[in-house]
Amino acid sequence: MVSSESVMEHSDSAIASPLSAIADAFEELVEKVKDFKTGSCDHIRLDTFCEIASLVTVLFRCLGLAFKFAEMEYVSKLHGLVEASKTYQMLEDIIDHDVANDTVKTSGSYSRNLRRVRQGLDLIRAIFEQLLSTNDSSLKGVASTAYGEVCAPYHSWTVRAAVYAGMYTLPTRDQLFVKLNETEQTAEKKMRRYISASLPVIEYIDKLYLSRDIVLDW
Numbered sequence: 001m002v003s004s005e006s007v008m009e010h011s012d013s014a015i016a017s018p019l020s021a022i023a024d025a026f027e028e029l030v031e032k033v034k035d036f037k038t039g040s041c042d043h044i045r046l047d048t049f050c051e052i053a054s055l056v057t058v059l060f061r062c063l064g065l066a067f068k069f070a071e072m073e074y075v076s077k078l079h080g081l082v083e084a085s086k087t088y089q090m091l092e093d094i095i096d097h098d099v100a101n102d103t104v105k106t107s108g109s110y111s112r113n114l115r116r117v118r119q120g121l122d123l124i125r126a127i128f129e130q131l132l133s134t135n136d137s138s139l140k141g142v143a144s145t146a147y148g149e150v151c152a153p154y155h156s157w158t159v160r161a162a163v164y165a166g167m168y169t170l171p172t173r174d175q176l177f178v179k180l181n182e183t184e185q186t187a188e189k190k191m192r193r194y195i196s197a198s199l200p201v202i203e204y205i206d207k208l209y210l211s212r213d214i215v216l217d218w
Helices: 004-012 018-030 046-054 057-062 064-084 091-101 110-133 140-150 157-169 173-179 184-210
Strands: none
Touching (some): 018 046, 018 184, 046 091, 057 110, 064 110, 064 157, 091 110, 110 140, 110 184
16 A cells, blocks of 8 residues: 655655656556546556556656645645545545535545646646657746646646746756656657556546536636
8 A cells, every 4th residue: 555655755766767667657557547438447546546646756856946836735635645545445435525525625625635636647748748849958938838738727826926937947858858867769758658648547537526517627
């Protein structure tokens, strides 16, 4: 079972190839949800999801101060889900718990934590898509576009201003790949693998809310 300590262990430990580990893990996870559109998919275990999602923390760390808030929020919400996994088995169980208690959108609720972790996964997906669409050595445009697409609509003006102001601290494109122990060529394939595997997982999580008539505007 994943522990709260292991969430930070993944973010602090030196994984030889973080992108490979993340792509491999999400490709395994997507096998459980690939048929979700037909309603015939397997459910995702909460502890398994937490273990895989914890691998992503290293990516936020590589982006530096500009995404420190995103990293802190992601790790905090993931800790909440890890604690929930000691009581609840499946992702859908925590949403059903909050629906029954009318706490879906309450600060600190399991459903809100899952929603924020899902946004973190989507932010990395958007950053990778932007990286693949340009050869710009600066990551400012890449990160600004991705953040504006995924997170900015749900953050306060104060948080948005702090994030955008910190964009100048981002590593360069080459520096990011060095931090990830990759070259441009090796990273490209792995980023595409993550994008392809994470999208169905993100859509599956969204469906858990939508199927319970929970609008995703928060």
